[in-house]
Amino acid sequence: MDHLAHGHPRTTPADGHPATEEGHPVIRVLEGIREEVADLAGGVVADYIPELAHADPEAFGIAVVSPHGRAYAVGETDRPFTIQSISKPFVYALAVEERGLDDVHAHVGAEPSGEPFNAISLDERGRPENPMINAGAIVTTSLVGPGERGVRFEHLRSVLSAFAGRELVVDEAVYRSEAETGHRNRALGYLSLAGGVLVGPVEAAVQDYFRQCALSVTVVDLAVMAATLAVGGVNPLTGERVVSQRTARHTLSIMSSCGMYDRAGEWGLRVGIPAKSGVSGGILASAPGAFGVGVFSPPLDEAGNSVRGVAALGRLSDDYDLHMLRTPAEPPSPVHSVTRSGDTLDVRLRGEIDFLAAEQVVSRLAETIDDTRVRTVTVELERVSGFSDAARALLAAELHELAEAGVDATVRDPRGVRGA
Structure with missing residues (x-):
C-alpha cells in the first residue's frame, strides 16, 4: 500500500502495505506514540472466549x-x-x-x-x-x-x-x-x-x-x-x-x-x-x-x-487536536476571493459549504443591497466541494432578497455541487 501514501485509491487493503517509511511525518508521529505506550504494564488477555x-x-x-x-x-x-x-x-x-x-x-x-x-x-x-x-x-x-x-x-x-x-x-x-x-x-x-x-x-x-x-x-x-x-x-x-x-x-x-x-x-x-x-x-x-x-x-x-x-x-x-469538540480559533472562511469590475461583484467560494459557511456568504452578499454601485452579483462555485441542505436554503433565500432589491444575482456551478 505504499501508493496510498500519495493518495491513490486501491480496491482492497490486501493489495500491499500501508506507508511505513520511517521518514514520513505521519509515520514518525505513530512510531513516537507506539514507543511511548508499548511498555505499559497491566491488563489481561480475554479468556472467557x-x-x-x-x-x-x-x-x-x-x-x-x-x-x-x-x-x-x-x-x-x-x-x-x-x-x-x-x-x-x-x-x-x-x-x-x-x-x-x-x-x-x-x-x-x-x-x-x-x-x-x-x-x-x-x-x-x-x-x-x-x-x-x-x-x-x-x-x-x-x-x-x-x-x-x-x-x-x-x-x-x-x-x-x-x-x-x-x-x-x-x-x-x-x-x-x-x-x-x-x-x-x-x-x-x-x-x-x-x-x-x-x-x-x-x-x-x-x-x-x-x-x-x-x-x-x-x-x-x-x-x-x-x-x-x-x-x-x-x-x-x-x-x-x-x-x-x-x-x-x-x-x-x-x-x-x-x-x-x-x-x-x-x-x-x-x-x-x-x-x-x-x-x-x-x-x-x-x-x-x-x-x-x-x-x-x-x-x-x-x-x-x-x-x-x-x-x-x-x-x-x-x-x-482530534477531540470532536475542539474549537477552531477562527471559523474558516468559505470566500476564496471577491473582485469588483464596474457595477459587477464576483464572489468565489471554496470548500464545503455548511450552514456556518453559508451564513458568512449571505452576510457578505447582503452588504451589496446597500451599495448602490453594485447591480450585478455572480457567485462562483467551481472550488466548492459540497453544499448542505441548510446552506442551499440559506443561499436561495439571500438570492431572492437580492432580486427583490433589484440586484441581478446569478450562481455559476460548473460541477453541479449546489444541486447534488
Missing part, C-alpha cells in the same frame, strides 16, 4: 487512514484478529439504513448503560439500553435483512467487507469457541425475546451474532472502516458509498456515547473521538471529517478496553 486466550500480549499495531485514502501504519499491522464488538456499530448502521432510525430504536435504546457490556438488563420499555452492549447488538443483528441463518450472515459479512474495502472471512476456530461457550449471550437473546424486541428465533440471531464477531480483520482494516464512517459513509479507498451520510452520523453519535462500554463518559471527556472497542484487543476510532484510526493490543483493562489502545488514542487526541 477460550480461543482468545491464545493471543500474543505483546502484539501492538496502529493504523491511520485519511479522508483522501492515504494509509499509514506501524507495528504489527498484518496480524489478523477477530473484530468482536467492533462489528456492532457497522451492523447498527446497516439496520438503520434498512429500517430507519425510529424503527431500530423501537427495539433498542440509545442511552449509555453504565454497566458491563454483557450485563443482563433491559430498560423500562423492555429494550436493551443501547446497540453497543451485547444484548442490544443481538437485537440489532436480528433486525437486519432476511432472518434465515446463513443468508442474513452473508448479508452482514458483505456490508462489513464494504466498510473494510476487502472481503472479510470468519475465523472458524473463534466462532466455534464463542458458539460453544456463549450461553450468557443466549440468555440475553431470550430476555430480549421476552421483552418483545428481538425479531425471529433467538438461536438464529445469536449464531449470526457469533459469526459477525468472529470476522477476521487487521488494524489497517479497522482504520479503513473507521475512516468510512468519519467521512460520511463513503469508503475513502474504494470510493464506494456504503451507508448514507445521515446513517454514518447516527452511528458516530451512538459510538460517542456508548462505544467504550462503561468507560464511555471518561473516554468522551479525555479522548473525545467516537470509538468502539472489542475484547480481542482492537479499538476503532472515527474523528469526524478527519481520520479513521485502528489500534490493536490484546491486554484489556477491567472495562474490557485495550490498555495500550486507550493510551495511544489518548495521546493522538491530545497531541494532534
